[in-house]
Amino acid sequence: MEAIGSNILRFLESANHQFVIPVYQRTYKWSRINCKQLLHDVMKASLPENKTHFLGSIVYISDEHYQATQINKLTIIDGQQRLTTISLLLMAMVKFLKENPKKFKTTPTKLLKKYLVIDEDETNRPEDFISKLNLTKHDKEFFDILVKDLPIHNNNQNIYNNFSFFYNEIKNKELDIDMLFEGIGKLLIVSVSLVRTKDDPQLIFESLNSTGVKLEQADLIRNFLLMDLIDSFQKEVYNSYWYKMEDYLKETLSDFIRDYLIIKTKKYSNKNNVYDEFKKYFYANFSRTEESLKELIKDMYYYSTLYRQIIQEDKQNPKINTYLLSFNRLDVKVVYPFILESLSNFDKGLLSEDDFIYILNLLESCIVRRVIVGLPPNSISKITISLIKDIDKSNLVKSVEKILTSKRGVQRFPNDIEYKNSFLTRDIYNLKICKFLLDKLINTNNKVILNIDEFTIEHIMPQTNNLSSKWVHALGQNWEQIHSKYLHTIGNLTLTRYNGEMGSKFFTEKRDMENGYKGSPCRLNTDLIQLDTWNENEILNRANRLYDISKDIWIYPELEYTEENYNMILDFDDDWKNIKPQYFTFMDEKHEVGTMTDLYVKVISEIYKLDPELLLDTLNGADLMGKNYISKNQNDFRSSHQLLDTDFYINTNSNNDTKRKNLLALITAIGLTENDLIIYLSRSQNDLADHTNS
Numbered sequence: 013m014e015a016i017g018s019n020i021l022r023f024l025e026s027a028n029h030q031f032v033i034p035v036y037q038r039t040y041k042w043s044r045i046n047c048k049q050l051l052h053d054v055m056k057a058s059l060p061e062n063k064t065h066f067l068g069s070i071v072y073i074s075d076e077h078y079q080a081t082q083i084n085k086l087t088i089i090d091g092q093q094r095l096t097t098i099s100l101l102l103m104a105m106v107k108f109l110k111e112n113p114k115k116f117k118t119t120p121t122k123l124l125k126k127y128l129v130i131d132e133d134e135t136n137r138p139e140d141f142i143s144k145l146n147l148t149k150h151d152k153e154f155f156d157i158l159v160k161d162l163p164i165h166n167n168n169q170n171i172y173n174n175f176s177f178f179y180n181e182i183k184n185k186e187l188d189i190d191m192l193f194e195g196i197g198k199l200l201i202v203s204v205s206l207v208r209t210k211d212d213p214q215l216i217f218e219s220l221n222s223t224g225v226k227l228e229q230a231d232l233i234r235n236f237l238l239m240d241l242i243d244s245f246q247k248e249v250y251n252s253y254w255y256k257m258e259d260y261l262k263e264t265l266s267d268f269i270r271d272y273l274i275i276k277t278k279k280y281s282n283k284n285n286v287y288d289e290f291k292k293y294f295y296a297n298f299s300r301t302e303e304s305l306k307e308l309i310k311d312m313y314y315y316s317t318l319y320r321q322i323i324q325e326d327k328q329n330p331k332i333n334t335y336l337l338s339f340n341r342l343d344v345k346v347v348y349p350f351i352l353e354s355l356s357n358f359d360k361g362l363l364s365e366d367d368f369i370y371i372l373n374l375l376e377s378c379i380v381r382r383v384i385v386g387l388p389p390n391s392i393s394k395i396t397i398s399l400i401k402d403i404d405k406s407n408l409v410k411s412v413e414k415i416l417t418s419k420r421g422v423q424r425f426p427n428d429i430e431y432k433n434s435f436l437t438r439d440i441y442n443l444k445i446c447k448f449l450l451d452k453l454i455n456t457n458n459k460v461i462l463n464i465d466e467f468t469i470e471h472i473m474p475q476t477n478n479l480s481s482k483w484v485h486a487l488g489q490n491w492e493q494i495h496s497k498y499l500h501t502i503g504n505l506t507l508t509r510y511n512g513e514m515g516s517k518f519f520t521e522k523r524d525m526e527n528g529y530k531g532s533p534c535r536l537n538t539d540l541i542q543l544d545t546w547n548e549n550e551i552l553n554r555a556n557r558l559y560d561i562s563k564d565i566w567i568y569p570e571l572e573y574t575e576e577n578y579n580m581i582l583d584f585d586d587d588w589k590n591i592k593p594q595y596f597t598f599m600d601e602k603h604e605v606g607t608m609t610d611l612y613v614k615v616i617s618e619i620y621k622l623d624p625e626l627l628l629d630t631l632n633g634a635d636l637m638g639k640n641y642i643s644k645n646q647n648d649f650r651s652s653h654q655l656l657d658t659d660f661y662i663n664t665n666s667n668n669d670t671k672r673k674n675l676l677a678l679i680t681a682i683g684l685t686e687n688d689l690i691i692y693l694s695r696s697q698n699d700l701a702d703h704t705n706s
Contacts, residue, residue: 058195104178335372377566441500503555519546
C-alpha cells in the first residue's frame with residue numbers, strides 16, 4: 013500500500029488511466045447540498061490568500077504490471093462520489109467554455125483531454141472518446157452522453173441534475189472559469205494505491221468504512237482548525253486552549269460547539285451537521301492566518317469556560333446555581349445557547365447579578381408555564397433563537413421581557429389567567445416535571461430545605477376506584493366524576509415518606525396516623541392539619557392557595573402595552589387558518605411569498621431543486637404515496653401548479669391545514685427538520701390564536 017499526497021487535477025490527468033467504479037459500489041448519490049458545498053469550497057480555495065483545501069482520500073486498486081500502450085484501469089474502492097462530482101463540475105465548465113470561446117485562458121479541449129477523456133487514437137472526435145471515469149451501469153450511460161456531447165433524452169438522473177446545477181451556477185452567477193480551475197487545482201487529496209497481489213483491499217475498505225466508533229463533530233472541527241498549522245503554533249494553540257476544552261467538557265464538547273455556533277450564526281443546526289456549519293461560519297468570518305485562527309479558538313475557549321459553569325452548575329453563586337440546576341432538571345438544553353450568551357453578558361458586566369438572576373427566573377417561568385398549559389416543547393428552539401437574534405444589548409432585561417411576551421400562538425408565554433386555568437385543573441401527576449413543581453412549591457424561600465428525594469408523591473384522595481364508604485360520603489353525590497376530575501390535579505397531591513402506610517385510608521386517618529400529615533416536615537401538608545374532610549371544595553381551595561405561591565415563583569412580567577412584535581414566526585403546531593406569510597427561509601435562503609399556496613409550491617420546488625431524485629423517491633414511498641402531492645397528469649387535481657420546468661404538477665387543491673401537514677411530513681421524510689424551513693408572517697399580522705391546549 014502506498015499513500016501519496018496530491019491534488020485532484022494531478023490525479024485525474026495521469027495518462028491512460030481509467031478510474032473504474034466496481035459493480036458492488038453504490039450508484040452516484042451526492043445531492044445538491046453536497047454539490048453546493050463543494051462549489052463553495054472550490055471558490056474559497058480559488059482566492060489568492062487561500063493555499064489549499066483538503067478534499068479527502070481516494071483509494072484504488074492497481075495491477076502490479078501493465079503495458080504502457082494499454083489503458084491502466086484503477087478500481088476505485090473509496091472516493092467515487094468526490095471523483096464523480098469533480099468530473100461533473102469540469103464537464104459543466106467545458107460546456108460553458110464551448111458556448112463562450114476565447115473568453116478565458118482555460119480551454120474546453122484542455123479540460124476534456126487532460127482530465128475527462130482518453131483519446132487513444134488522437135482522432136479528436138467525441139464519438140471516439142473513452143471516459144476516464146467508468147461508472148456503474150446505472151450512471152455510466154448518462155455520463156458518457158455528457159462526455160461525448162450527445163443529445164439528452166432522459167434528464168431525470170442525479171448525474172444530469174448535478175451537472176445542470178454546476179452549469180447554471182457558472183452561467184447565472186457569471187463565475188470566472190479561470191478562478192474555478194485555479195480553485196480545483198488547490199483541492200488536495202491523499203491517493204492510496206493498493207496492489208491486488210500484495211494488499212487486502214477488502215480489509216482496508218472495511219477499515220475505512222468501519223461501523224465502529226466514528227469521529228465526533230468536535231474531533232472533525234479540531235482537525236479542521238489545527239491540521240495544517242506550523243508545528244510550534246499547533247502545539248501552542250492545542251495545549252493552551254483546545255486540550256483544556258476537551259479536558260473539562262469531555263463528551264459535551266460537541267454540544268458546546270453546536271451551542272456556540274447557534275449564538276454566532278443565530279440559527280439551529282442539526283447535531284450531525286455541526287462540522288459543516290462550523291466550516292461555513294469559519295470561511296465567512298475568519299482566515300487560516302495564525303492571528304485569525306487564534307482569535308477564533310480563544311473566543312471558543314472563553315465561551316467554553318462559561319459553558320462549563322452551566323453544565324456543572326456554578327458553585328460560586330448559589331442563587332445562579334439554583335436556576336442552572338432547574339434547567340438541568342427540566343431537561344431543556346435547547347435554551348443553553350441563550351443562557352450561555354446571558355452568562356457572557358453578566359461576566360462582561362453588561363448585566364448585574366440581580367438582572368441576570370431575573371432573566372433566568374423569567375426563562376424558567378416561561379418554560380414551566382408552557383408545560384402546565386400544554387404547549388409543544390419543540391417551539392422553545394424558535395423562542396431561543398428570537399432571544400439571541402432580537403436582543404437589545406442596550407436594555408437587556410426589558411428586551412427579554414418584550415420578546416417573550418410578544419410571542420403568539422404556540423410560542424406564547426402564558427399569562428396569569430391562562431396559567432391559572434390550567435394549573436387548577438391539569439393532570440400534574442403524570443407530567444415529567446411533577447416532582448420538580450412540588451419541590452419548588454415546598455423549598456422556594458424556605459429556610460429549611462427539604463430533600464424531596466426521600467419522599468414520594470401522595471394522592472390525598474386515593475387513586476383506587478374502590479373507594480370506601482367514608483370517601484364516597486365525603487365526596488358527595490357526584491363522587492365518581494369528582495374522583496376522575498381532580499385525582500391527579502395539584503390540589504390533591506402532596507409528599508410523604510409513608511405512602512405505603514397511608515394507602516387508601518380516609519382523610520382524617522391519614523391526617524392523625526403516626527407519621528401522618530400532622531407530623532410531616534413537608535410544608536405542603538401544613539394546610540391539611542386543620543381540615544376535617546376532603547372534597548371538591550377543599551381540593552379547589554388548596555389548588556388556589558398553591559397557585560398563589562406558584563405565580564410568585566414562576567412570574568409573568570408586568571409590561572406596558574407595546575406594538576412591537578419580534579420575529580413573528582409561524583410554527584407547525586400553530587393554527588394556519590387565515591394566515592398570510594410574508595417570506596420563508598429554506599436551508600438559509602430567503603424567498604418572498606404572498607399566499608400560503610405560493611409558499612407551498614415554492615417549498616416543494618426548492619426541495620426538488622435540492623435533490624430531484626430524493627424528492628420523487630420520497631413521494632413514491634409508502635408513507636407519502638397516498639397524499640397526492642404531485643402528478644404528471646394536470647387533470648388529476650382540481651387546481652395545480654407546474655413544478656418548475658418539469659412535466660410534474662403540484663396539487664394545490666387543499667386548505668392551509670392540509671398544506672401544513674403535508675409540508676411537515678415531507679421535510680421530515682427527506683431528513684430535514686422544522687428549523688430548515690422558517691416561515692415569517694407579515695408584521696401587521698398579530699392574530700395567531702392564543703389557544704389553550706389542555
